[in-house]
Amino acid sequence: MSAIPCLRYRNAPAAIEWLCSVFGFAQKMVVQGESGTIAHAELQLGHGMIMVGSAVETEFGRYMKQPDEIGGAETQAPYLVIPDTDAAHARAVTAGAEIIMPLKDEDYGGRGFGCRDLEGHIWYVGTYDPFAVGNHIDCQPS
Secondary structure (H helix, E strand, C coil): CCCCCEEEECCHHHHHHHHHHHHCCEEEEEEECHHHCEEEEEEEECCEEEEEEECCCCCCHHHCCCHHHHCCCCCCCCEEECCCHHHHHHHHHHCCCEEEEEEEECCCCCEEEEEECCCCCEEEEECCCCCCCCCCCCCCCC
8 A cells, every 4th residue: 555645736847847856756657738737747756656736627626725825824744755855955945945944853863844845835854764664653553
């Protein structure tokens, strides 16, 4: 099983370029839509992936809002495990990201920062890897 976040952007082609250059995503698949839109894109980062599409009126899209439509709020934020967060932070700043949580060493381990991309989506980038040995707690369903 897997969990794959899906994000929508008004300018999905620009968002894909930004996400690849700033965070190091690789384009696995990009399906063009009408009028320069993106019908579906799969961006891979290590063993993880996100899906990206253009913010257009669809059955799925009518349930989603862009951050600027709800006062800049988000109801989710992807977490990226990136070994060199200092370099990722520098790229994000250079690419125009709004840093909302400064680069810092975390009490629970790792180093990270939070930012908004060019359309206001929130991303948290850190070195803490919950899949690494010793970084997990076994949970039993109730």
